[in-house]
Amino acid sequence: MxxxxxxxxxxxxxxxxxxxxxxxxxxxxxxxxxxxxxxxxxxxxxxxxxxxxxxxxxxxxxxxxxxxxxxxxxxxxxxxxxxxxxxxxxxxxxxVYGHRGxxxxxxxxxxxxxxxxTFYQAYDQLAADALGFLVEAVGGGEQGKEALVAFARARLARDGQRYAHQLGDCSDTEAKAQALAGALSADGYAATVRSAPLGEQLCQHHCPVAHIAEQFPQFCEAETELFSQLLGTHVQRLATIAHGDGVCTTFVPRAAPPPQHERHTPETTSTTDSTAASGRNPA
CATH class of the missing domain: 1.10.10.10 (Winged helix-like DNA-binding domain superfamily/Winged helix DNA-binding domain)
Structure with missing residues (x-):
């Protein structure tokens, strides 16, 4: 230093x-x-x-x-x-979003x-050097990238099991996002959720592995995949600290409401018509 x-x-x-x-x-x-x-x-x-x-x-x-x-x-x-x-x-x-005064x-x-x-844990550079060595050791190139992806997924899989338990029986998108934010905050990511048009934004104000992810974006990609699995929907990464943004932001689309079927008010019919229409869906 x-x-x-x-x-x-x-x-x-x-x-x-x-x-x-x-x-x-x-x-x-x-x-x-x-x-x-x-x-x-x-x-x-x-x-x-x-x-x-x-x-x-x-x-x-x-x-x-x-x-x-x-x-x-x-x-x-x-x-x-x-x-x-x-x-x-x-x-x-x-x-400022919208009209500015x-x-x-x-x-x-x-x-x-x-x-x-100043807030990061020590040995960031040691970890980066070790990962770089492993990439070269398996042949570099595409093989090295595949090895990194496999490592990132395996590392996050352990966290994913804990996060899934904390999400529990949350049903709606907002509740799932809030539960995931709480789990991430417990791991040092200082996560919050804020409402956005058509969904929620999951914001991570701190990333303990930002210096590693800056050199190896496979960690961000694996984390995005994990969020998608935990929340049960496709999510979109809008910004990352590793790429120089102030906050890691992930857009979580709100689940579409189930289609509302029109209610048909049955007309008064004769006994013969009613019997003939039984077993058929109304047109």
Missing amino acids: DRTFRCDLRRLFVRTELRNNGVVKNVREQAEGREAVDTTAPAGSSRERVARSILDHGPSSAADLAVRLGLTQAAVRRHLDALTAAGYVTSREQK RGRPARVFLLTDSGRS
């Missing part, structure tokens, strides 16, 4: 047990009811909470973060400025690759 990056990481996210000076507050800012900005903020501090909230909920505005974390917008913006300066956070205009569009903040890497 680059020495400069290690130093920046230590400065922003150093553990409390290693350094306690992050708890010292600026007296003047406390008197003004504002939160001091400490570049040696320990883990669990407001600055890390801001980064974690963006990780868990995806692109967020300063107002969203303030409400979510119980901080003032001014405090949130100072933390965002520090994270942006360190290269852990970037911003863009908020996407007057005024400048709000800006939302999202984690950069460097920001996400």
Whole structure:
């Protein structure tokens, strides 16, 4: 790991047990009811909470973060400025669907690759190197790709058994998607479900294997297949963190309602006509 990056990481996210000076507050800012900005903020501090909230909920505005974390917008913006300066956070205009009102569009903040890497588990590169070696060991090319697909499916099959159990007897699409999101969140994917026209969007705000999936997209493809099997319908991957998107988004189409058959009101007929029509479907 680059020495400069290690130093920046230590400065922003150093553990409390290693350094306690992050708890010292600026007296003047406390008197003004504002939160001091400490570049040696320990883990669990407001600055890390801001980064974690963006990780868990995806692109967020300063107002969203303030409400979510119980901080003032001014405090949130100072933390965002520090994270942006360190290269852990970037911003863009908020996407607006439908008619946009007057005024400048709000800006939302999202984690950069460097920001996400601070939350990833160690040995990502070791795993990527091992997979690359195995691909070459079986011959590379199409054989290597097939081996990767088989490995990805086998790895996810174990998770799929647990997820299927948690889906239980869910019948409608929304209930299945919500149950799957809960199961994924328990495994560190920070998943949520939001309604969309004609279906649901299953959003994974964190991907513990994003660095691996970036190099080996077979993992994303196998996961999409698993979702389709668990939800009992064809799903569509709209975005992935591995491809540089802020959130992994999967569209789950809502099941079409059963066709409604027209009800025919029987007309009053004679006994002879009724008997003659018995056993036949009405025209």
